[in-house]
Amino acid sequence: MNKEALIEKYFSHQISDAEFNQLKKWIEEDELFKNEFYQQLEIQKTISEANHSQIKERLKRLDKKTKKKNTWYLYAASVAILMVLGFLFYKPQQELQEIYVENFEAYPNVINIATRSGLENKNDASEAFQYYEKELYHEAVLAFDQAYKNHPEDYLLFYKGVSLLAQQKTNEGINVFLSYDWEKNQSDFTAAAYWYLGLAYLKQEQLSLAKLHLQKVIASENHLQIQAQNLLKELD
Amino acid sequence: MVKDQDLIESLKDNDLKVLDEVYLKYKDDFILFARTFSIPKNDIEDIYQETIISLYENVQNNKLNQLTSSLKTYLFAIGKFKILKQLNKPTLPYSQDNVIHVSEEMKVFEAEVNDERQKALKKSWANLGDKCQQILELYYYKGKTLDEIQKDLNYSSKDVLKSQKSRCLKQLKVLVKKPHE
Numbered sequence: 045m046n047k048e049a050l051i052e053k054y055f056s057h058q059i060s061d062a063e064f065n066q067l068k069k070w071i072e073e074d075e076l077f078k079n080e081f082y083q084q085l086e087i088q089k090t091i092s093e094a095n096h097s098q099i100k101e102r103l104k105r106l107d108k109k110t111k112k113k114n115t116w117y118l119y120a121a122s123v124a125i126l127m128v129l130g131f132l133f134y135k136p137q138q139e140l141q142e143i144y145v146e147n148f149e150a151y152p153n154v155i156n157i158a159t160r161s162g163l164e165n166k167n168d169a170s171e172a173f174q175y176y177e178k179e180l181y182h183e184a185v186l187a188f189d190q191a192y193k194n195h196p197e198d199y200l201l202f203y204k205g206v207s208l209l210a211q212q213k214t215n216e217g218i219n220v221f222l223s224y225d226w227e228k229n230q231s232d233f234t235a236a237a238y239w240y241l242g243l244a245y246l247k248q249e250q251l252s253l254a255k256l257h258l259q260k261v262i263a264s265e266n267h268l269q270i271q272a273q274n275l276l277k278e279l280d
Numbered sequence: 281m282v283k284d285q286d287l288i289e290s291l292k293d294n295d296l297k298v299l300d301e302v303y304l305k306y307k308d309d310f311i312l313f314a315r316t317f318s319i320p321k322n323d324i325e326d327i328y329q330e331t332i333i334s335l336y337e338n339v340q341n342n343k344l345n346q347l348t349s350s351l352k353t354y355l356f357a358i359g360k361f362k363i364l365k366q367l368n369k370p371t372l373p374y375s376q377d378n379v380i381h382v383s384e385e386m387k388v389f390e391a392e393v394n395d396e397r398q399k400a401l402k403k404s405w406a407n408l409g410d411k412c413q414q415i416l417e418l419y420y421y422k423g424k425t426l427d428e429i430q431k432d433l434n435y436s437s438k439d440v441l442k443s444q445k446s447r448c449l450k451q452l453k454v455l456v457k458k459p460h461e
Contacts, residue, residue, distance in 0.1 A: 054389070056425045057343040064387050071380055071389075082378040085391035087452065088420040090401040095421065096333045099299070103329045106300050230297065 047077060051084065109232070119152045120236075124267040128274075144247040147275060151206045151236060153177055155199050168194055172203070181207040198224060198231040205237070209244055218244045235266030242272065246279075255279060284351035291339040303332050306352055310359055317363050327366060331359040341423045361386055397456075404455035412448035419445065 050067055053059040059067070071078045127147070153173050172187030188204035191197075201224050208217035221241045226234040242257035258279075261272035290298040307328060314324040335355055338344040347354060361383040370379055370392060379392035393401070405413070418424040418432070426438055426445075435441040 052425060055420055056423045056428075057341075058425075059387065061387070064384070067389075068382055068384075071382075078380065079378055081389070082380055082391055083449075083453075084420065085380065085389055086393055086397075086401060087405075087416060087449070089391055089393060090398070090405050091417050091421040092337060093398070094402060094405055095417075096337065099296075099333050099336060100329055102296065102300075103303055103332060106303060107325065110304065 051081065055084075055088070119154050120267045123149070123152060124270060127271045140246050140249050140251075143275070143278065144243055147246075147271070148209065148243055150176070150179070150181075150210050151203070151240075153203075155203070169197075169200060172200070176203055176207060179210070181210045185211070198226070198229060198233055202231075202233040202237055206240060209240060214244050214247050218248075235261050235264035235268050238264070239268045239272060242275075251279065284347055287351060288339055288344065288347060291336060294340070299332065299336055302335070302351070302355075303329075306355055309352070310356065313356060313359065314363055317367065319363055319366060323366060327359065327362050331355060331362055334358045334362075337421075341421060343423060357383075357385055361388060361390075365390065365392075400456050404452055404458075407455055408448070408452055411444075412451060415441070415445050416448055416452075 045063070045066075047070065050059070050063055053063060054067060067081075071081060126149070153176060155169070155173060168187065168191040172184055172191050175181070175184035175187055184207040185204055188200050188207060192200040192204065201220060205217050205220040208214075208220060218241065221237050221244070224231075224237075226237045231237070238257045238260040242254050242261060245251075245254035245257060255276060258272040258276045262269045262276065287298055287302060291302075310328050310331070311324050314327060315321075319327065332355075335344070335358060338358075344354070349357075361381070364383075365381045368381065370377070381390045381392060382388070383390075408416075414433070415429060418429045419426070424432070426441055429435070430438050430441045433441070435444070
């Protein structure tokens with residue numbers, strides 16, 4: 045078989061073991077052939093790198109995201125403990141409104157932690173989180189809204205929703221949470237978003253919708269599922 | 281293993297969520313594996329990303345259709361080649377030799393290209409005409425044969441395509457040699 049045909053077989057993935065070894069032998073013995081083949085491999089490498097830079101970025105982002113997630117779980121766990129403690133002092137015969145007040149707690153800022161370790165650099169977002177941490181929820185909503193317009197990130201929407209609920213703007217909060225498909229986008233905040241939706245519906249005394257969302261939290265692999273389970277038990 | 285093949289089918293359909301899943305699933309094991317070769321920690325993540333990209337490209341370009349081992353074994357075989365490549369990297373930054381890395385296990389040849397040259401190639405590639413890019417990409421990246429390309433791009437004969445292809449290679453060579461401002 046001629047060299048050209050074997051090279052074609054190599055690049056079209058049709059080469060047999062014996063042919064591969066033949067190619068290898070030529071590379072070792074024939075300097076001219078080697079250099080010619082080398083140039084073709086160079087081109088292949090160049091095209092591959094030109095094509096995969098997006099995937100590379102995607103994988104790098106995924107690494108950052110999972111590192112972020114690790115810290116998020118720590119915080120979620122501490123919230124969980126606080127909430128369990130809350131349930132120990134749970135009084136029976138509460139009105140739904142009271143249950144809501146007892147359960148609602150602004151979600152901890154888990155994003156800014158990542159910012160501080162240099163993972164993200166978004167000024168408008170960090171401003172929003174500063175308001176959020178100072179419990180200036182009105183300003184926080186505006187800032188999250190602006191930040192989301194610049195960088196449509198799920199967490200910006202999530203914290204905007206929580207900020208609205210914290211201001212008792214329950215209806216608006218619900219609308220924000222409903223405006224994004226957390227599950228479909230596999231957001232890290234899926235379970236938490238359902239948790240807040242469940243609470244918000246509770247406040248509006250829409251019991252079946254509240255239960256529906258709490259059940260979704262229970263079905264998730266999230267630390268909030270314990271709280272959701274307990275809450276659902278109280279409601280039944 | 282049946283499940284692994286399902287993953288391959290999803291990757292064929294360009295399901296990047298599955299790629300993420302595979303990436304995370306074997307990452308810890310791969311890091312442990314790479315450490316046994318005394319690869320610097322900082323390089324491991326990069327090598328692993330390149331490994332996953334190779335898997336993705338092999339599936340997309342029809343090099344890998346049917347797994348004959350578990351996905352993990354396949355992935356680690358690619359990774360091992362990349363690790364060995366890294367260890368055998370020429371130490372002189374401007375080595376004149378054209379080094380070709382070989383993996384008999386994976387039936388792969390790979391050119392060792394220094395950063396500066398890679399940069400020049402990348403730039404030249406971007407400046408190459410669309411038509412040439414298309415032909416070279418189909419041949420060198422998508423794994424198409426000349427017959428297939430002739431049919432896909434409506435060339436009157438294989439010889440016409442062949443001479444077009446060598447013109448493209450020449451053009452690229454000229455572009456690489458040209459000094460870039």
